[in-house]
Amino acid sequence: MLKGENNLQLLDQPKRIVITTHHKPDGDALGSSLGLYHWLKAKGHHVEVVLSSDFPDFLDWIPGREDVIIYPKEQEKSEKLLQEAELIFCLDYSALSRTNILEPLIQKATGQKWMIDHHLDPEDFAQLSYWDSNAAATAQLAYTFITEVCKDATAITHEIATCLYTGIMTDTGSFRFRSTTAAVHHIIASLIEAGARNWEIHEKVYNSGTESRLNFLGYCLLNCLVVIEEYNTALFAISKEDLAKFKVSTGDTEGLVNYALSIKGIRLAGLFVDRTELIKLSLRSTGDIPCNEICKKYFNGGGHLNASGGSSSASLAEVVEKFKSILPEYKEILTK
Ligand code: 5GP
Numbered sequence: 463m464l465k466g467e468n469n470l471q472l473l474d475q476p477k478r479i480v481i482t483t484h485h486k487p488d489g490d491a492l493g494s495s496l497g498l499y500h501w502l503k504a505k506g507h508h509v510e511v512v513l514s515s516d517f518p519d520f521l522d523w524i525p526g527r528e529d530v531i532i533y534p535k536e537q538e539k540s541e542k543l544l545q546e547a548e549l550i551f552c553l554d555y556s557a558l559s560r561t562n563i564l565e566p567l568i569q570k571a572t573g574q575k576w577m578i579d580h581h582l583d584p585e586d587f588a589q590l591s592y593w594d595s596n597a598a599a600t601a602q603l604a605y606t607f608i609t610e611v612c613k614d615a616t617a618i619t620h621e622i623a624t625c626l627y628t629g630i631m632t633d634t635g636s637f638r639f640r641s642t643t644a645a646v647h648h649i650i651a652s653l654i655e656a657g658a659r660n661w662e663i664h665e666k667v668y669n670s671g672t673e674s675r676l677n678f679l680g681y682c683l684l685n686c687l688v689v690i691e692e693y694n695t696a697l698f699a700i701s702k703e704d705l706a707k708f709k710v711s712t713g714d715t716e717g718l719v720n721y722a723l724s725i726k727g728i729r730l731a732g733l734f735v736d737r738t739e740l741i742k743l744s745l746r747s748t749g750d751i752p753c754n755e756i757c758k759k760y761f762n763g764g765g766h767l768n769a770s771g772g773s774s775s776a777s778l779a780e781v782v783e784k785f786k787s788i789l790p791e792y793k794e795i796l797t798k
């Protein structure tokens with residue numbers, strides 16, 4: 463769905479543009495942001511990507527990453543850029559709170575806000591929104607924004623293609639999830655034609671771990687997994703001591719929750735991580751089990767039907783107990 467189309471003419475002249483995305487950006491958040499960044503820059507705009515936090519090590523090769531501004535490291539510069547921006551892109555989020563410390567700055571900014579996103583229940587803060595909850599990734603929407611909405615298909619360089627490929631690949635679990643339609647594969651084919659080196663991207667993202675990350679995975683599989691057979695549910699609960707012991711950094715817990723879901727018969731999987739200031743949780747499910755409803759109703763979060771997240775300020779044990787206590791409500795759907 464495209465709303466506020468008449469604002470598109472803003473891009474006809476060079477503009478001061480800031481691209482923002484959600485806190486702790488994943489492959490789709492950073493990939494779509496940098497894909498759009500390269501495109502806008504080539505069109506003559508002054509563009510900066512401002513992040514609320516660092517990005518994971520497995521993305522520390524993606525074209526344009528060295529240009530990214532990380533708010534906690536360059537506070538004054540970021541504030542000035544947001545204040546002076548004529549246009550702020552809001553990518554891979556549709557609730558301003560997901561930008562964490564950037565939220566008040568974006569709220570205060572007077573530039574137009576353009577949202578490109580695929581999450582459910584978007585807030586109404588943008589002058590232009592290009593939104594589709596069926597899209598596999600925001601990077602997919604960034605692609606069709608450039609090629610269909612702005613009719614600029616020939617502008618896809620190998621850098622743009624690499625960034626967008628990374629976003630779609632990571633958000634679809636390497637083209638495994640239900641969201642991976644034929645249309646997604648067509649886009650992926652176009653991105654490869656435009657110069658995305660698919661095999662290299664897979665290698666860079668998935669074969670870039672450290673020994674301690676692998677040790678951490680082994681530790682979690684052996685010590686932190688809880689299977690609740692009655693409800694076809696499995697979860698990992700990771701304490702802050704566990705994180706410290708393995709020097710776990712941003713992104714190291716990524717994908718862990720899928721191991722819980724890989725057990726035969728398990729239909730709902732959870733990952734609960736004590737990030738000190740908050741317990742962060744990730745839920746994954748199969749079929750119609752609504753992770754997003756659970757996260758929204760009980761854990762101050764949301765997301766997609768089969769992949770959602772949330773947080774809580776209670777203790778790790780309390781959050782896990784709370785999660786277990788809501789399973790009976792979903793018993794029918796979990797065991798059918
Ligand atoms: P992850 O479990 O990988 O952190 O997040 C999976 C999905 O859940 C994200 O793509 C995002 O849609 C959603 N999500 C994660 N954390 C939050 C949160 O705190 N609030 C909301 N509304 N959605 C979240």
Ligand code: MN
Binds near residue numbers: 491554600633
């Ligand atoms: Mn996404």
